[in-house]
Amino acid sequence: MKAFLAPVAVAAAVLFAPAAQAETVHIGIKDFMYTPMTVTVTQGTTVLWINLDDIPHTVVEKNKAWRSGALDTNDTYNHTFDQPGTYEYFCGLHPQMVAKVIVKPAAAKK
Numbered sequence: 001m002k003a004f005l006a007p008v009a010v011a012a013a014v015l016f017a018p019a020a021q022a023e024t025v026h027i028g029i030k031d032f033m034y035t036p037m038t039v040t041v042t043q044g045t046t047v048l049w050i051n052l053d054d055i056p057h058t059v060v061e062k063n064k065a066w067r068s069g070a071l072d073t074n075d076t077y078n079h080t081f082d083q084p085g086t087y088e089y090f091c092g093l094h095p096q097m098v099a100k101v102i103v104k105p106a107a108a109k110k
Contacts, residue, residue, distance in 0.1 A: 022080070024048055027099070029057045029071070029091075034099035041081060043106040048078040058092040067092065
């Protein structure tokens with residue numbers, strides 16, 4: 001009976017183990033700038049932008065792969081970066097506002 005229960009216990013431990021916490025990085029929008037202007041993150045990271053300005057802004061990927069709506073003061077937008085690469089973005093309302101997210105591959109699981 002013990003031989004039968006051991007695999008069941010292992011399966012239950014795997015199925016019900018807490019998931020690893022995904023990382024979240026914050027970028028502020030203030031004084032017509034994204035701060036920081038460049039962030040480097042690991043694949044799977046979520047970036048959260050928050051508008052700290054008194055006027056609306058947006059977050060638009062250069063190739064328009066993703067974009068926020070207009071963000072009023074204290075509004076947020078988030079995007080999870082699942083693929084490695086460099087993602088340049090800008091404000092659709094103020095195109096001089098530019099920044100980028102560099103996504104590094106996730107470490108191989110052992």
